[in-house]
Amino acid sequence: MVHSLTTSQGEDGSSRVLVGERPQFGAQFSVATTSVLQEQLESCSQLLELEPGSKWTLLTSVLLMQAIDRHRYKVETMRNLEELLQVDPLRSGYYRDLESRYVVEYALEAAKSLYEIDLANSNLTALYHSHYMSIFQRVNLSSNHLARSLPRLHALQCCQVLTLDNNEIKSLEEFPALTSLRILSLRDNLISTVTQVDHLKHCLNIGSLDVTGNPVETEGELTDAVRAVLLFIHTLNGKRL
Structure with a gap:
């Protein structure tokens, strides 16, 4: 703060x-923890290449990007959320609310x-x-x-x-x-x-x-x-x- x-x-x-x-906003992690999260994000990217539009992989990527460096991955975060709205319309309310939360956080900062x-x-x-x-x-x-x-x-x-x-x-x-x-x-x-x-x-x-x-x-x-x-x-x- x-x-x-x-x-x-x-x-x-x-x-x-x-x-x-x-x-x-956003948590501060140790270098070791951040490294592990980065590896998980890279794994998600590889999975998305094999299975484009996987809703669980897309959502996991969003959460990982916000944890690792929310400003560095701002564009990718919003892009993934928009893709989730397309591939998983039944949960559109959740994705819209999550998007709203991030938009407000970025604006306040x-x-x-x-x-x-x-x-x-x-x-x-x-x-x-x-x-x-x-x-x-x-x-x-x-x-x-x-x-x-x-x-x-x-x-x-x-x-x-x-x-x-x-x-x-x-x-x-x-x-x-x-x-x-x-x-x-x-x-x-x-x-x-x-x-x-x-x-x-x-x-x-x-x-x-x-x-x-x-x-x-x-x-x-x-x-x-x-x-x-x-x-x-x-x-x-x-x-x-």
Whole structure:
């Protein structure tokens, strides 16, 4: 774990010093152990030459590469996971989630700022390691598949701007209380009833909400429902109230 310090300006214009921990994933093995793992990986490569598309060999290779040197084998890891999705579609959910875990880990390790993180268009099916995102004030998770990961957003207690556009979200029932949240974008999801807004009542400080592109956008009662629940709301779907 690496400690990191940075300064940022909040949505209210104030300056802040952010101190956090930059995670480092992956285990550290002895030279001897790494050598053994490398030999096993080479054996897997030979097996794949004899039997291309072997799902167990492909998966074993992924796990070995992550153990040996996850950065050196990043491209190969993702390529093997994509191949697994093709040869073993019955376990696609597991492979997608494993891929999501690695994508988040690489993004967290590469993050240059403790102020914001951008995971848009990452094909995420699960939000792993959300506790490491607790310091970020801006989080972009748009264009993923995170409808079932809303409870994991609870860790984002410093988040002021959260983008969840295009995530196939139908319900906000499990949306957590995020008291620092000021701007929430839920564009192009599948929210269809105004009652879903009630589930945002614990996000006390939301001032801007965007549900453009959802079925609920055309509901005549939307504005009144939002005003009743979000007491500090001033902007809805990009328009001042």
